[in-house]
Amino acid sequence: MNEPAAEQVREEARAWLAEHWDSDLPLAEWRRRLVSSGWGCPTWPAAWFGKGLSEALGEVVQAEFRRAGAVGVASSGVRMLAAATLLEHGSEEQKARLLPRILTGEDTWCQLFSEPGSGSDLAGLTTRAELNRDTWIVNGQKVWTTSAHHARYGMLLARTDWDVPKHRGLSFFVLEIEQPGVEVRPLRQMNGHASFNEVFMTDARVPRDMLVGKPGGGWQVALTTLAHERRLADGMRTWGQAERGEGRVYRELREEQARVMEPYKWYPQRAGRVDLILPVARASGRLPDPVVRQEIARALMLERAAQWTARRARAARALGQPPGPEGSLGKLAASVVARAAARAHAAAVGPDALLAGENAPAEGMVAEVLLSVPAISIAGGTDEIQRNIIAERVLGLPKEPRDDVDVPFRDVRRNPSNVSR
């Protein structure tokens, strides 16, 4: 890093914060200052609410914000996926109109990609969008939509051409959720929570200027969203620590965090709650049981090794060493750890594994672990898809022959409507 540049950026950021940071402002108003000044997204282009700084200098700005205790732009949840996608693929008008209210936190977004008939095979989706004069008319159903119930906009991937191969007939839209043609219904999961929604679109309308990228170019746009989603998933574990400060900005920030994070509150249980295993086993008195100890050891060991593997990947990156396979294994490792943790919890509580809620060990947490872990090997790319990716991209094994790539999508075999759900 160029040290004089870092020093200069540090001083500028510090001076600007000294002049403008005020913890008694309404949150959105403070963030409007960040957006108009470029200090909220310093690594974004100067033309689009940023300062065009490198990642390293962005860290310098971050450090100044932490030092001052200053709140940043809204960056949690799906809205940041929308921001990153629009920044890369949006038109000038779309960026100017949509990005500021994402950054201030005034607009919440959701992602309308997965469908009942296309999970792992996202590009096989069948929601249909047809242009009628200046308006796209959308019909179809989406699922696993986090935050749809309070989102203003959805990133919508829909099929606009059925006569070309599957990846080339998709287009990416910005759909306004609050309109007559859109119905949002909560989707209850096997663990009792309802953190997702189903979204039904019946002649829903998207103005022509809310197409992102080109017609038929939706897959490339969606790949940007998905790449950021993987990064978001990696960062998820460190979230939820709203600033502790006093003042209106902090108060509103905490409310925002609570709202945004609500759907994710069972995610630690989905990952197996390895931290609870030993306390649970002590409380049940089963820690000395040699069979129980073997299960506990497996979970604790796998978790430690997974942490060390992630650290190894970071250390290699920091030293500029070529990336090894250790950097591609996090998602699959998380599944293996979570399953081992569920087995250990069950072994540690014995017959109390029959119980749920207040009657169950650790105020129901063990039951929630047992009922949430099955999600981790499905959400965000199944273990099977992960293994395919690892085998093909890391180990260089050949791809499987496919029947669905070089033919018009209308000729591709699809789910009959009754096996979609």
Added chain:
Amino acid sequence: MSQLSFSDEQRQFRDFVARFFREQSPVARARELMLSEAGYDPELWRRLGGELGLTGVHVPEAYGGQGFGAVELGIVLEEMGRVAYCGPYFGSAVLATYALLEGATAAQQERWLPELAAGGVIGSLAVAETGGGWEAETVRASARQSAGRWRLEGTKSYVLDGRIADFFIVAARESGSTGAEGLSLFVVQAGAAGLEVEPLQTIDATRRLSRLRLSGVDAELLGEPGAAAPALRRVLDRAAVALASEMVGGAQALLDSAVSYAKLRVQFGRLIGSFQAIKHRCADMLLAVELAKSAAYGAAEVAAREASADELGEAAALAKALAAEAFLQAAVDTIQIHGGIGFTWENDTHLYFKRARGSEFLLGTPAEFRDRFVEYVSAREAAHE
């Protein structure tokens, strides 16, 4: 906290060691040596000690070693594991050398270590007894003093390189003592009166084992009498970390072999590597191998610094258990991916399979290490509360 990274010097060292073993001691050589009378290549052994200095890589320079630590030792063993190196390195350079480093007086270290570090003599460590384990508590061999000399009685088993070792370091206890009390380490010279070395038939012919019968054999006490249990624990934990490194090297060799075969073999008109049944098995192997590597690397870093006995024990348990499991599973999977050819003597996979089985039980079973790991973590958490 472990860094989980290698310096440029360490990476260059690995490249050098890997190349040496690939060229001078490929797995085909292990295949020849395992059937030979001596069970190792004395000429290669001299080079490891002489020009390369590998037998003393972790021995202080004051005792004629290279003055590096557990990380460099781990690198050597990982690369040896890749080629299923067949020779007395683990028994002599790891077990016997650590026993002297941890358990001997300075004068004894000065007397013994330089020649051991140079590979001029071969040492071996005798702890476990028939059906027993590598723990102070299970030692029954006894030591008594008469006329100023120590005499040992008992039987030791699973002793590495018994037929070629120049001396043995033997764990024995004062008569009547139990547990960690009364335990001492002794040096017994090969050929001493009252020492009988009985070679054992083993699954893994690349790692020779013997049984020792000690009948009033003359011995020299190492360090202070009756105080060897903590040193022995450190020796065995350090050795477990080293063995984990060797195992991940073997596991990586298996993965490489399975993946290359899956890219060559055709069935049903397709490369078998394009079938998900094969792909998923390979991906799972890779995950297990990488997790075990992280454990072995992290544990080597712990062993390289002045960590507490408990911290070392915890890291060693993690590394040994995960590496043993990954190595054996990789061997099973590699045979399966090769199909029938994988079950033949001609294919190299069985050498690694047998090494994996042997390493699984050497120094203690994975189940024992798992149990111990829970003990360490639980005690640490309790201490923080």
